[in-house]
Amino acid sequence: MSKLENSEILQPALLDILKELHSQYKSLKEGVVANYIPELAKVNPDLFSICIVTTDGQIYEVGDFQQLFTIQSISKVFVYGQALADHGRDYLLTRVGVEPTGDAFNAIILDEQSKRPYNPMVNAGAIATTSLIKGKGATERLNRLLEMYRRYIGKDIFVDISVFTSERSTGHRNRANAHLMLNFGMIDQNIEESLDLYFQQCSVMVNCRDLAVMAATLANKGINPITQEQAVDTCYIKDILSVMYTCGMYNFAGEWAYKVGIPAKSGVSGGIIAVVPGQMGIGVFSPLLDTRGNSVRGVKVCEELSQRLGLHLFDCALS
Numbered sequence: 346m347s348k349l350e351n352s353e354i355l356q357p358a359l360l361d362i363l364k365e366l367h368s369q370y371k372s373l374k375e376g377v378v379a380n381y382i383p384e385l386a387k388v389n390p391d392l393f394s395i396c397i398v399t400t401d402g403q404i405y406e407v408g409d410f411q412q413l414f415t416i417q418s419i420s421k422v423f424v425y426g427q428a429l430a431d432h433g434r435d436y437l438l439t440r441v442g443v444e445p446t447g448d449a450f451n452a453i454i455l456d457e458q459s460k461r462p463y464n465p466m467v468n469a470g471a472i473a474t475t476s477l478i479k480g481k482g483a484t485e486r487l488n489r490l491l492e493m494y495r496r497y498i499g500k501d502i503f504v505d506i507s508v509f510t511s512e513r514s515t516g517h518r519n520r521a522n523a524h525l526m527l528n529f530g531m532i533d534q535n536i537e538e539s540l541d542l543y544f545q546q547c548s549v550m551v552n553c554r555d556l557a558v559m560a561a562t563l564a565n566k567g568i569n570p571i572t573q574e575q576a577v578d579t580c581y582i583k584d585i586l587s588v589m590y591t592c593g594m595y596n597f598a599g600e601w602a603y604k605v606g607i608p609a610k611s612g613v614s615g616g617i618i619a620v621v622p623g624q625m626g627i628g629v630f631s632p633l634l635d636t637r638g639n640s641v642r643g644v645k646v647c648e649e650l651s652q653r654l655g656l657h658l659f660d661c662a663l664s
């Protein structure tokens with residue numbers, strides 16, 4: 346029996362918990378919205394939503410769960426899965442490591458010895474990962490990523506052109522990372538095309554429910570629990586969840602693993618996904634960020650959900 350069933354949380358009680366957490370943390374106004382991407386600075390900082398989708402397809406949601414926002418770094422998880430599917434684990438490991446950095450998500454660094462970016466969850470590693478997405482030219486590569494998102498979400502999604510152009514015209518750190526990798530022969534010559542694809546994958550529009558469905562798909566062996574479509578081969582789930590667990594929350598990943606204890610990924614627009622394997626996907630959206638680029642309310646909500654539902658993977662007290 347799973348922990349969730351064990352803890353006898355009845356379905357209405359789960360919604361009640363979400364409502365309680367939403368009203369408790371609505372008044373928390375700490376943090377600032379991301380402003381290094383000018384378009385993101387325009388967001389309403391009060392937006393706040395929480396959604397849980399279980400692996401048997403039940404949906405629990407509160408707050409502004411219809412509100413669209415750009416997925417940003419949460420995309421890195423799914424594009425990593427696509428790169429694994431395109432090239433396999435062994436080849437991917439030669440191009441991108443799986444080691445946490447302890448540095449900021451946008452740090453301009455590579456592993457000294459191997460010249461690989463540290464992991465696919467930080468910007469350098471994500472750009473390298475995106476550069477490996479197969480396809481004949483920019484349009485086919487973008488269409489393959491949009492099709493990948495469709496499998497995870499269960500509907501067509503679109504790139505927000507103003508966020509994309511805003512990122513593209515200001516993403517000099519990302520460009521610096523790409524040039525550093527080009528210098529060491531870690532990505533191919535066509536870096537502008539890969540950078541565009543990276544900025545586009547970050548600029549697709551999702552809502553909080555979409556995030557939870559995507560997370561629930563990872564929790565459900567790669568099968569979307571609403572549409573039953575296989576979004577990614579089950580054999581790659583352990584690779585994806587492992588790097589989320591150790592690297593998904595950047596230089597907060599260790600504390601997150603200790604306190605919350607489930608694989609997760611955040612993005613600078615204020616989204617967080619968290620995955621409870623075999624049980625559920627969690628999505629939280631609130632644009633106010635801490636200094637590491639993680640949603641302040643999102644972290645609080647996940648900490649509390651983990652405690653109250655007994656979600657920590659290593660919590661033997663509840664098994």
Ligand code: GLN
Pocket residue numbers: 417418419450451468512519544547611612613614638
């Ligand atoms: N598109 C953003 C960037 O490259 C993603 C960063 C993030 O969400 N942490 O800077």
